[in-house]
Amino acid sequence: MWVLRRLVASTEPVRETAWMTAEYTQTDRFRAGRIHLCDLSGLEIRDCEVSGLKIVDCYRRNVYLGGDFERLVVNDVDVTAYVEAELDLQHPVRVLARDATSPDDYRAAWDAIETL
Numbered sequence: 001m002w003v004l005r006r007l008v009a010s011t012e013p014v015r016e017t018a019w020m021t022a023e024y025t026q027t028d029r030f031r032a033g034r035i036h037l038c039d040l041s042g043l044e045i046r047d048c049e050v051s052g053l054k055i056v057d058c059y060r061r062n063v064y065l066g067g068d069f070e071r072l073v074v075n076d077v078d079v080t081a082y083v084e085a086e087l088d089l090q091h092p093v094r095v096l097a098r099d100a101t102s103p104d105d106y107r108a109a110w111d112a113i114e115t116l
Contacts, residue, residue: 093112096112
């Protein structure tokens with residue numbers, strides 16, 4: 001574990017030549033970085049700020065995105081409205097909570113959420 005802490009705290013660029021499974025927590029080490037020609041199979045990014053994240057010219061299958069995205073563009077197509085509409089169909093309570101304007105509306109939405 002000491003090696004990992006030292007690696008994360010380092011300000012020098014690191015070139016890895018062997019497989020190394022690592023976990024990085026609360027670091028800005030990758031901010032404005034560029035990952036190029038790397039195998040990122042199985043990479044998991046969890047609970048991170050990803051504003052401005054671009055994944056370009058990558059390939060394979062089974063890519064999963066989950067989170068609160070203000071805007072989501074896939075292959076140059078803005079799919080935000082489509083995804084929101086699908087989520088509303090799967091979880092109608094979202095619409096109740098989002099459209100609530102009165103105390104009675106909020107109560108109804110909260111009751112529906114608690115029922116889930």
